[in-house]
Amino acid sequence: MTNDYLIKSAEMDCPICNKVHSLELRKRLTQGLVKGEVVNYEEVYYLCPLSDEEENEFVPAGLMDENLLRARDAYRIQKGLLTSNEIAEIRSFYGLTQSDLSALLGWGDVTVTRYESKTVQDETYDNIMRMAFENPMFALENLDRHKERFTEDRYKRIRKKITDKVEEVGNLYLKKQEINSLYVNFQEESDYNGFKKLDIEKLANIIGYFAHFANNVFKVKLMKLLWYADALHFRRYGRSMTGLVYKHRPYGALPIAFDEIIYLPTVRVIEEIIYEDISYKIVPNKQVNVSDFSLEELNILESVATKFKNYRAREIVNYMHEEKAYLETEEYEIIPYSLAKELRELR
Structure with missing residues (x-):
């Protein structure tokens, strides 16, 4: 099985041979350095099939940003942190914009924007975002605490969405807490849990x-x-x-x-x-x-x-x-x- 495969072909201006022709958009497994650690991630790039030169591939700026984000997400997964998509899913869960979630949690206006696009969050911030997702009451308490950062209409709209989630998943959160409490003596990986913490x-x-x-x-x-x-x-x-x-x-x-x-x-x-x-x-x-x-x-x-x-x-x-x-x-x-x-x- 190859780690390099074709995604699609597309007619476009090739910067390698300066002609308009069919280029191959490809994906491969590669390695990168994130925060001083090597990670494996999928890199997307263009290949010029007409070029005989050694340098026959290129990555446009937009695609380079996506590759960097894939590398950072690979690092996040390696460290057990939320990926950029998972952070976006938390916002979607409550119908929030990036600035809404930042304001709700009492952070700087662009903090969540950075986490979804380029910056890797630390464990403390990661835990707070997880709590906001897993426990709607925690999200509601934070919204009320930072009410002044929203217009009155926006505050009411967000509060309604969160209270709906409290009714919908509040019992589930309590059930998860109950299950986790019964596994408090099995937090370490061992032969008893199959060398895996309860998921x-x-x-x-x-x-x-x-x-x-x-x-x-x-x-x-x-x-x-x-x-x-x-x-x-x-x-x-x-x-x-x-x-x-x-x-x-x-x-x-x-x-x-x-x-x-x-x-x-x-x-x-x-x-x-x-x-x-x-x-x-x-x-x-x-x-x-x-x-x-x-x-x-x-x-x-x-x-x-x-x-x-x-x-x-x-x-x-x-x-x-x-x-x-x-x-x-x-x-x-x-x-x-x-x-x-x-x-x-x-x-």
């Missing part, structure tokens, strides 16, 4: 995927689907997908916070009475976006969903009971991911 967004998307692509997904079955996805990913790549921590329970592997995670926003829970017992059916709440997963992750999710698609809860529980990870742990004991290396093939 609630990834977890929510995976739950949504299984709700869409497996049949009769009740609570017990969902927990086994999650374990198999995590275990298979660990066996192949040495890390879990979600960072969930599982315990040995009578019905197989059960993650910590199993009661809380079924209320994440990608699904909804329907209570059904089966043989006088209450069962919790997990159904989709919104469309799954497969672009949220890597190709490796999608392959694993498809394998698990296909294998257990038509299994009932008792059948998948019995299947899991035969796994070495279950047989070699005691009830209520955490199941270490290292035992997933002995996972049976899903065929």
Whole structure:
């Protein structure tokens, strides 16, 4: 597989041979230096296919700015910071301009503009923007604190949008906080969490995927689907997908916070009475976006969903009971991911 490929061809004035002809717009994986550190990023450039000269490619000023932004975003990802697009998504979430978000947070007028175009934010500013996105009440409190920086009409419009978000996602924020509190003892990467800190967004998307692509997904079955996805990913790549921590329970592997995670926003829970017992059916709440997963992750999710698609809860529980990870742990004991290396093939 090549790291250099053609995006499209376009007729334009070529500065290399001073002729108008078809130039190739190409993309390649390259390295750059950001804040003293080497990062890998995708660079876009033009290639002149007619030139025999060694220098047969060029990057216009506008494209150079885009490449620099890609390099900075690669650095941000490497450091666990919000990318420029993610900052823009926070603004879009509340219907804010760049100057609006800066004013709401009490920053200089062009601070957010710089973060979206050229400057890499530090961790403190990054955390504040994350809080504003994850907790609408935090955004609302900051808006009221800096009310004087807005016209009365603009303040009222923004306040209405944020209060709508408080009603829409406020409970979700509290649910995430509740889940995170149950994982307070698993903040370090270890064999217990598959050498990955809990990723609630990834977890929510995976739950949504299984709700869409497996049949009769009740609570017990969902927990086994999650374990198999995590275990298979660990066996192949040495890390879990979600960072969930599982315990040995009578019905197989059960993650910590199993009661809380079924209320994440990608699904909804329907209570059904089966043989006088209450069962919790997990159904989709919104469309799954497969672009949220890597190709490796999608392959694993498809394998698990296909294998257990038509299994009932008792059948998948019995299947899991035969796994070495279950047989070699005691009830209520955490199941270490290292035992997933002995996972049976899903065929």
